[in-house]
Amino acid sequence: MQEVKDAKILEMLSNDSQFDKGFELLVQKYQERLYWHIRNYVHFHQDADDIIQNTFIKVFKNIKGFESKSKLYTWMYRIATNESINYINKNKRHVHSNVDEHLIEFEEKLKADTYFDGDAAQLNLIKAISKLPLKQKTVFNMRYFDELSYADISEILDTSIGSLKASYHHAMKKVETHLKESQSYV
Amino acid sequence: MSKKNLPKDYFTRLQNQIIKDVNDIDDNLEASAPFLSCINKVNIYNVPDRYFVTNERNILNNQITKIMFLPKKIMGIAASLLIMISISWVVFNNTDQIELTAELDETVFIDYLLENTDDLDNATLITLNENNTISEEIDFEEISNEELSNYIETIVDDISIEDLAIINI
Numbered sequence: 001m002q003e004v005k006d007a008k009i010l011e012m013l014s015n016d017s018q019f020d021k022g023f024e025l026l027v028q029k030y031q032e033r034l035y036w037h038i039r040n041y042v043h044f045h046q047d048a049d050d051i052i053q054n055t056f057i058k059v060f061k062n063i064k065g066f067e068s069k070s071k072l073y074t075w076m077y078r079i080a081t082n083e084s085i086n087y088i089n090k091n092k093r094h095v096h097s098n099v100d101e102h103l104i105e106f107e108e109k110l111k112a113d114t115y116f117d118g119d120a121a122q123l124n125l126i127k128a129i130s131k132l133p134l135k136q137k138t139v140f141n142m143r144y145f146d147e148l149s150y151a152d153i154s155e156i157l158d159t160s161i162g163s164l165k166a167s168y169h170h171a172m173k174k175v176e177t178h179l180k181e182s183q184s185y186v
Numbered sequence: 187m188s189k190k191n192l193p194k195d196y197f198t199r200l201q202n203q204i205i206k207d208v209n210d211i212d213d214n215l216e217a218s219a220p221f222l223s224c225i226n227k228v229n230i231y232n233v234p235d236r237y238f239v240t241n242e243r244n245i246l247n248n249q250i251t252k253i254m255f256l257p258k259k260i261m262g263i264a265a266s267l268l269i270m271i272s273i274s275w276v277v278f279n280n281t282d283q284i285e286l287t288a289e290l291d292e293t294v295f296i297d298y299l300l301e302n303t304d305d306l307d308n309a310t311l312i313t314l315n316e317n318n319t320i321s322e323e324i325d326f327e328e329i330s331n332e333e334l335s336n337y338i339e340t341i342v343d344d345i346s347i348e349d350l351a352i353i354n355i
Binding site for chain 2: 020023024027028031032035036039043045049052053056057115116117118119121122125126144145165166168169172175176179180183
């Protein structure tokens with residue numbers, strides 16, 4: 001099926017009689033892309049499912065105020081990213097005394113998850129990413145997994161490209177160090 | 187440390203090296219991050235069967251979403267309609283004693299609107315509340331069934347079939 005252009009969707013959304021159809025096309029076009037972005041953030045399906053619902057409620061609520069200053073999908077990515085961060089902050093159930101304790105629990109939970117298919121190396125990568133500071137994790141996910149351009153990430157996060165490159169560089173080095181160290185224990 | 191202890195053009199070379207490192211990450215992942223580049227970059231997560239079909243339906247049918255963003259006019263009409271239906275039920279079913287509060291507690295209704303709508307401000311709600319307040323001095327015995335039916339019809343005429351469907355959700 002041919003993908004409907006954003007301009008067409010926006011045109012429909014601005015017309016009350018076509019709004020419902022326009023919103024349906026918007027959901028069809030972007031739900032998977034946004035879902036995987038969120039999933040890379042929160043790792044667990046149930047969490048991603050909650051966040052994608054909240055994301056589209058926000059999109060629904062604010063779409064009429066969308067001014068086309070940014071691209072439609074970067075605007076939606078921003079909402080999805082913010083929703084993910086809010087969700088993570090809201091659901092911090094308990095604070096672990098150290099990072100290792102947290103990582104062990106996280107690893108066990110992920111291994112037991114029906115909807116996780118990764119091998120040992122991929123699980124190790126997820127652990128490395130989960131240790132990153134929030135901004136570096138965000139940039140790393142967008143660049144490495146979502147393969148977004150720096151220009152798009154800059155628009156989503158409202159950060160300069162130079163700063164994003166530095167964040168990605170730091171994140172990559174930390175991930176690489178984690179992978180190298182865990183390899184040496186094997 | 188004084189400047190003369192640094193190698194010649196140290197800061198220029200440092201800057202170039204950093205820029206080269208950053209660009210290498212994108213251009214040559216194998217060289218800059220050999221351990222990461224060994225990991226198979228595939229989707230390691232999956233979802234329940236037909237999840238995206240179900241999810242699309244859930245999003246589009248989200249009743250809360252729809253009721254949250256009903257236009258003010260429809261919310262006002264909905265409130266009026268509910269109150270009128272309530273009154274008519276009481277009038278048709280209990281001619282001896284009229285107890286409006288038994289059928290629709292306006293406070294509860296207004297509280298619900300406050301909690302579930304972003305579009306209505308307090309002033310609008312107060313107006314809505316005042317407009318819909320039924321005076322206890324009204325003699326309902328004097329209102330004929332025909333008058334009441336006509337009034338309900340005039341309200342219903344303002345509401346489209348789609349609006350009624352949403353209100354009924």
